[in-house]
Every structure is written in structure tokens, then in C-alpha cells.
Amino acid sequence: MKKMFLKAITATALAAAGNAYAVSDAANDFLSVYTGSHDAAFDVLSADVAYNAATNEFVFRTTTAGPIAGVAGAAYVFGLDVGGSTNAPFASVGLPGVTFNATVTLRADGTGNAGANAISTHIVGDQIFSTVSAALLPSKGLAPKDYTWTVWSIDSRVAGPGRLADFAPNANITVSAVPEADTYAMLMAGLGMLGMVARRRSRKGA
Known part of the structure; x- marks a missing residue:
């Protein structure tokens, strides 16, 4: 009993x-154009963007195949479609479904940005996350709960498409609700x- x-x-x-994470991603699936470091911190395994209507905040988080803190060049860029016109800059590398007109970047050195605004970034082992006010990601037509997103890891020391390591997911999805x-x-x-x-x-x- x-x-x-x-x-x-x-x-x-x-x-x-x-659901702890909205997206799970296969291990060791680096893009064919990627020429940066193959450290496990560049390999995204799961990610989520959740919106809390009560506090009007987003939580951005991702988990990688290895420890993140201090890995040179490692950064995680969340691209968001907040309504209105968007860019699809990765069609040339086979990812036409990735569209965005706002970004949040979390870096392995502990820094971060929502657009031009600095934000606090937290790292615990293989996870990196940040809570960001929706005021820093103003709508261009969509309600915050309807924003869509994807995330990609980059080696910021590399120029051009060769910096693009891993995407999760490979096309935009809607934010999760807290x-x-x-x-x-x-x-x-x-x-x-x-x-x-x-x-x-x-x-x-x-």
C-alpha cells in the first residue's frame, strides 16, 4: 500500500x-559548415524559452554535452520572432525555418545581452540560463506568450557561417508557458x- x-x-x-525542456537535440550533430571548437560545450542537447505572464518575464535556458563556464568563444544565441518583419539569415545553410527579429545571447564567460541591454547569466555545470524582462524584448505584433524562438551555439572566435555550431530546434517553436x-x-x-x-x-x- x-x-x-x-x-x-x-x-x-x-x-x-x-516538461523540463521544450526541445531535445541529438548529441554531436554539429552543422557541416561549422569550423570552430568541437568542445562539448558547443553541442546543445536541450533548450527552452518559457514566459511567465505573472511577472512578465522570460526564462532562457539550454543544456549542452559538457561544462560551459569559461569555455573560450562559447555563446548561445536565442533568436525570437516577436511579430512583424523577420530575417531568415540561415536559409543558405539549410535552415529556412529559423526566423527572428530579436535576440538574447548568453555567453560562457558569464555575460549576456537582450538586444543591446546587458543581462545576468547563470551557469551551473552544463546548463546556462537567464531571466529576462519582456520589456527588453518589445513586441512588434505578437503577444509575448506567442513569440517563437530557436537557439544556436556559436564559436564567437570564428567569422561567418563557420561559427554556427548547433541549432535546437531547426525551426522556430512557440515559447512555453510557466x-x-x-x-x-x-x-x-x-x-x-x-x-x-x-x-x-x-x-x-x-
Whole structure:
């Protein structure tokens, strides 16, 4: 009975957590035009852009095949279509579905930009992320929740198309929605119950 209860609570917590990343990407799938470093930090494995309507902020994050901090030249450019006219500059390398008219760049040296504005960037092992106010990414026709995006890693030490390492995804997708407050509450309740069960078991075993 306890095992069934534990499984049920675990499933509830995981369901409430939602999809951790909107996109997963194959390992070691560098573009054929890429001439930069093949350090694992340039190989994107997953990425997400989530919009929080309550705070009017976006969270940008990506995970790579190896540690990111301090890797020379490594940067991750999120291209966003915020409505209106867009550019499709990568059609020549086989990616006509990548269109954007705003960018957010996160760098392995801990710096970042949303357009011309500096932003805080955080790195933990193979993950890099940043929370960015939607005010820094003003709409040109779309509501923030309808913005579309993709991300690509670059070796900033290389010029031209040879700097383009890896895309995830290969065409724009819509931003994710941050779970509502009641979903977070369910997650917290589920995790709390898991903790209670673990404490009771530990007391009985003592």
C-alpha cells in the first residue's frame, strides 16, 4: 500500500513539474559548415524559452554535452520572432525555418545581452540560463506568450557561417508557458508528502 501511495505521489509531482525542456537535440550533430571548437560545450542537447505572464518575464535556458563556464568563444544565441518583419539569415545553410527579429545571447564567460541591454547569466555545470524582462524584448505584433524562438551555439572566435555550431530546434517553436500557481502548489504538496513518507520510514527504521 505504501509503495502504491509513494508511486502515486511521485507521479503527481512529476506531472506538476511539467516538461523540463521544450526541445531535445541529438548529441554531436554539429552543422557541416561549422569550423570552430568541437568542445562539448558547443553541442546543445536541450533548450527552452518559457514566459511567465505573472511577472512578465522570460526564462532562457539550454543544456549542452559538457561544462560551459569559461569555455573560450562559447555563446548561445536565442533568436525570437516577436511579430512583424523577420530575417531568415540561415536559409543558405539549410535552415529556412529559423526566423527572428530579436535576440538574447548568453555567453560562457558569464555575460549576456537582450538586444543591446546587458543581462545576468547563470551557469551551473552544463546548463546556462537567464531571466529576462519582456520589456527588453518589445513586441512588434505578437503577444509575448506567442513569440517563437530557436537557439544556436556559436564559436564567437570564428567569422561567418563557420561559427554556427548547433541549432535546437531547426525551426522556430512557440515559447512555453510557466505553470500556473496552482500547479506549483500541487508540486510542492506532492514533494512535501514524499518528504513526510521518507521521514516516517526513517523513524521506523531507527
